[in-house]
Amino acid sequence: MFQRLLVPVDGSESSWRAVTAAARMAEDVAGEVEVVTVVDRVGEVPYAEQMLHDGIAKLDGLTLTPDVKVLASDTVAQAVSRRIDDLNGAMVVMSAHGHGRSAAVFGSVVDDLLRTMFGPLVVIGPQVDLHAIAMGGIYVVPIDGSDVSEMIIPIAQAWAIEFGGRPRLVEWIETSATDPTSEPSAVAGLAATMSRESNHVIEAELLSGDAPGPAIVKAVERLGASMVFMTTHGRTGLRRLRLGSVAADLIRSLNCPVVVYRPPHLV
Incomplete structure (x- = not known):
């Protein structure tokens, strides 16, 4: 499906967490990790390359040695998107704090990337347990009845x-x-239909509570889920909240990665 995981970093401690996460994921898929950073001017490339090598050397417990790449561009999103094209597809893994109440503010670089790239993005929030990351396990998939x-x-x-x-x-x-x-339970009917069509079992569950974010967090913890998958522009229940705001809550709170996807027609 993908053999290379691309990890943008900016030198901050939080951004390096995604490198450790990507290395754990790469172990499961026998893949490779490439750590990239973006600079404004070509003259900054040697310094940036050294920063990448120094940062990797400080990480504990890596079982592989990531490749490094410095990209010169005005924006991180454009540079990373071009790099994905050069590699004929790669999975992007990056850190985000998940602050704020909407998709526009839960991580400006994450949001920009979702607008410029096709395919999902793996987001590593501040509470993710880097030692427990696994590609298998239970995937919690929040939906709200919308096609999106x-x-x-x-x-x-x-x-x-x-x-x-x-x-x-x-x-x-x-x-x-x-x-x-x-x-x-419409969600149960949807799960049953998709299970038949794919010949792969999909389970379903209704959650209740005062708000979707805390209810989903409790479900993830109860199930011991390894990942959460969700789009960023659906609608949530009767309050008509954007799923982007729920994604921000989940990224901030969950102990597992969140795989986010913006459908192309919403870019």
Whole structure:
């Protein structure tokens, strides 16, 4: 599916966390890791290359030696997108703090990348347990009944088939008083249909609570999920909140990576 993981860093301690995460992922896919940074001027390339080598040397527990690449460009997103094209496709893994309440502010570089590249992006939040990262396991896939939110499902299915994961669709209902088991479950029907079509089991669950973010976090912790997959521009329940704001909450709070995807027609 992908053999190279591309990790943009800016020299900050938090950005280097994504290198460790990518190395763990690469172990599972027998892949390679390339660490990149972006500079404004060609004259800065030697200094930037040394910064990359020094940063990698400080990381503990790496079982592979990442390649390094310095890209000269005005913007990180454009440089990384061009590098992905040069490599004929690569999975981008990067750190983000997940601050803010909308997709526009949960990470400006992450958001810019989602607008310029095609395909998903693996985001490593500040609470991710770098030693527990695994490509298999349970994949929690939040949906909200919209076609846009469901566009992430084929990606989760493909990863599950390739890496032995178990997708679990979850949908939040806007009440803490209602028993989810008493509600008609469209998500269960969707999971059953897609299981038949793909010949790969997809599970489903309704979540309840006062807000979608905390409900999803609790589900991820209860299930011991290895990853969360979601689009960034769906709608969430009766409050009509953008899934981008939920993604920001999850990135800030979860102990596992979040695989985010912006459908091309929304770019």
